[in-house]
Amino acid sequence: MRKDLRENRLDFFKKRCRENGLKITPQRISIYQELAKCKQHPSTESVFRLTREKFPHISKDTVNRTLLAFSEIGLVDVVEAREGPRRYDPDLTPHHHFHCVSCNEIIDFQGKKYGEIAILEQIRKKYTVFSKRVVLTGLCEKCSKSPKAPK
Ligand SMILES: [Zn+2]
Numbered sequence: 001m002r003k004d005l006r007e008n009r010l011d012f013f014k015k016r017c018r019e020n021g022l023k024i025t026p027q028r029i030s031i032y033q034e035l036a037k038c039k040q041h042p043s044t045e046s047v048f049r050l051t052r053e054k055f056p057h058i059s060k061d062t063v064n065r066t067l068l069a070f071s072e073i074g075l076v077d078v079v080e081a082r083e084g085p086r087r088y089d090p091d092l093t094p095h096h097h098f099h100c101v102s103c104n105e106i107i108d109f110q111g112k113k114y115g116e117i118a119i120l121e122q123i124r125k126k127y128t129v130f131s132k133r134v135v136l137t138g139l140c141e142k143c144s145k146s147p148k149a150p151k
């Protein structure tokens with residue numbers, strides 16, 4: 001990531017925390033930075049492992065609570081994981097997801113056409129829609145080639 005981008009992200013982080021009364025601590029900064037670097041929609045466990053390198057005494061519970069607090073103030077999205085633990089997405093710009101049913105990887109992709117899909121009237125009548133995301137499931141490149149891919 002470019003340095004100026006990284007700084008912008010940190011500014012965004014600090015601003016959100018201040019606006020929402022969340023204290024900015026070195027641990028929280030570190031958790032956010034690890035999260036922001038992650039392209040794989042990490043689980044609490046992955047963020048915990050990465051953060052522990054800098055803060056060996058941090059607990060998984062602290063990381064878990066911090067991530068939930070971040071999602072509450074809109075710093076990170078919670079991703080609809082097919083199974084297993086909750087996953088987080090630090091990329092708040094519009095994009096779509098491909099879920100691999102075999103390795104559980106969640107891969108980002110851009111698709112302007114998908115973003116243009118109209119919201120059906122029966123939905124609009126009932127709900128207030130904030131965002132649109134297309135989620136495709138299947139096998140990723142790696143798993144398509146693997147012999148243990150499910151039929
Ligand atoms: Zn896969």
Ligand SMILES: [Zn+2]
Pocket residue numbers: 041089091095096097107108
């Ligand atoms: Zn994503």
